[in-house]
Amino acid sequence: MAHMVLAMPSPVLVGNTFYLRVRVPADVPSSKDGIAITLPVGSNLRRITMKDFVKVSLETREPRIAKERFSTAYAALQTVWKALKDGPKPITHKQSLAIAGEIRAAFIEAFDDDPGSIERWQRVLTANTSARAGKLNGLTIPTLTQQAKDMERRFGELADARLAAHGILLAPQHRQRLLTQVADGLDEMATINLAKAGGDYSDNGASQKYPTFEQSRPSANVVAQASSVSFSDVIDERVRRLSAGKDAAPPRDRTIDKYRLACEEFAAHRKSADVATVTATEADRWKRAMMEAGTLSNNTIGQRLQNVRTVIEWARKNSLGELYPHGNPLEVVERPSFQPKPSDLSTYTLAEAKTVLAAARKETANDLRWLPWVCAYSGARIEEVAQLTKGDFFKMGDDWFYRLTSMGGKKLKNRGSERRVPVHPALIDEGFIEFINKLNIKHDIRIFTTRPTQRISEWLRKSVGITRKELKPNHGWRHLFDDLCMLGGVIDAAKLYITGRMTGRSDAGYGKSDVMLPGLASEMKKISSIIAEDVTLR
CATH class of the missing domain: 1.10.443.10 (Intergrase catalytic core)
Known part of the structure; x- marks a missing residue:
């Protein structure tokens, strides 16, 4: 008996506009309220709710253009389906930063030849700042919940589109970190494009700060189990708490970056990002390794030790003292002596x-x-x-x-x-x-x-x-x-x-x-x- 060949779906004409309309496979997890997904349509991103069917306008009457857009959107949809079947996955801090860098680079490239007006990018920077503070709508009270909604509204679709491109359904505990990094990257993008709009092309947007995205693979490097609390999780929670409330004073990005840097280097040294398993011996060995390498000043080494100690202290407070009830393990690690530089x-x-x-x-x-x-x-x-x-x-x-x-x-x-x-x-x-x-x-x-x-x-x-x-x-x-x-x-x-x-x-x-x-x-x-x-x- 001959095997049945399933026909490749194609654009559907509804009225005088073409649509992508396909049934969701039975093995793809679903929800009675539907699942929000983001698909590319031409140069735009479209946020839709997926239930038994996926339906999105291809925004064209031209058959040739409809086929091109359908092909791109359907390929993205298949990646989304695979991610849903695989289930939520954690991503590392490096992967998260790489995704933010991809979004930043795409916007810089798109507006390189014609950046538009200075006012456009000033508005972008203002809107980004408002989203961080939960004030996109001036009539709402900037609560923690409102801040999360505004961050999703401002940056969520862009993040989801890149996650989908990599076949990732992100574990919820890593989402805030990603949105914050996307916001940082888009601030940089807007600043660069603002300068270009004013006639200054000295910064072309190239940056070594953002790594290339690499899929997770087993290694002997930093491994944080999904059930553990990583340094990055603790830092993200600290930012969230300091940013909550009407009169909140969110920490500066540069301040948070220095804590991330110290914790990432310490985690790499001990081959674990789990905050709950840190020992004073590990910290002392890390200190000695940095001193023996001779690349950092003793003052800088001491500051990095202090930064890790501070993050562990945040974790203790977050747990209301259940974590390290007898004290911070880095409390007993002595900072190296140094000769201060005359001011x-x-x-x-x-x-x-x-x-x-x-x-x-x-x-x-x-x-x-x-x-x-x-x-x-x-x-x-x-x-x-x-x-x-x-x-x-x-x-x-x-x-x-x-x-x-x-x-x-x-x-x-x-x-x-x-x-x-x-x-x-x-x-x-x-x-x-x-x-x-x-x-x-x-x-x-x-x-x-x-x-x-x-x-x-x-x-x-x-x-x-x-x-x-x-x-x-x-x-x-x-x-x-x-x-x-x-x-x-x-x-x-x-x-x-x-x-x-x-x-x-x-x-x-x-x-x-x-x-x-x-x-x-x-x-x-x-x-x-x-x-x-x-x-x-x-």
Whole structure:
């Protein structure tokens, strides 16, 4: 008896539009409420609910185009079916980052020739920030549940499309990490495309940060069983908790990255990412191995030990003390001794500062033109200044100020970093306030890119020619500003407030009320102009 040959499904004409409409195989797991899946249709992604049938418009009346789109969508659908049959799978941190990198690269390539307007990418960055904070809809209360919904709404379909391309149905406990990494990658993408829209193609988007995706395979490297709690799980939970609530203060991405780096290296050394099985002996051996390798300073090794210890402490708190009830196992591991580097080596010399500010005058990109100047005359961390919006600037009497705040999804080092900073007269003379007032953007749109640190550093080293290794290109302004305050006789309370350093003493409240802002501005005016020829540091 001849075998029956099943016909390959084909596009179905419904009205005057072609559709993909196929029955779901009996061996594919289903749900009475249906399963949400994402399929590619042309250059778009379409989110649909799969029940007994899968039906999605191919968005064309042309038979040839319909066949091409059907073929692509049906191949993706078969991958989805296989993933559903295989069941939810965990992915490693490296795989998750690779998927985020694929999404980032696709958007950079798609808009390389024609990035569109600057406003487009400013809107993208604003929407990404709102999704992280659970504020996509300004009328909703930004609860933890709302934040999860907004992250799904903003990034979920893109993540699912790439997961489907790799044949993965993701285990739920790994989803938040993936969405956060996708959000980070899309922030980078929007920043790069924003620069291109402004005529700056110096960053082509290529990055060694993102690895190539590789399917999981058995190895002697880091293995985290699905039932165990990994370092990454603990870090993700920490981010989730700190981001919850209306007045939450989410941790900075750079801060979380340093914990991930330390934990990944420790996990690789001990060949396990399971937090619950860490011993002090493992940590001490890791410390000694790093010291013997001789590639990291003892101070850096100590910081990485401390970062792992902190993550284990988060795990203890998450378990309400059930994990390691007798104490953190790294508590007894001694940090290596080190010779601290004198702070003056990290600081700009006056000659270097003048060179950088003079070079910035010749730049047209907002970041390179103004961020060095604002940091030089405030001692602010560059990540804080990069978050400024037009609405952060205000005038009181004859003096201009700007707010450094965590409101609106912005991030500061700590709550003590919330402050209002007087605009130094040198900045006004330079045309900074005129530049702000002429900006044709909404008051809640950021003026600068969200991640300028690397760009500024590369510009300083390669274009400006400041190559002294000990200098910290961005933090060095902070040290120099302290020196300028001392030279000008600025009172300590004002200096601490302006730079966002809180001591806990009663005088740390300087400048908190509007009444004291004029006095704060008077203290700022004591600081000499760096460009002026008569400035000499004592």
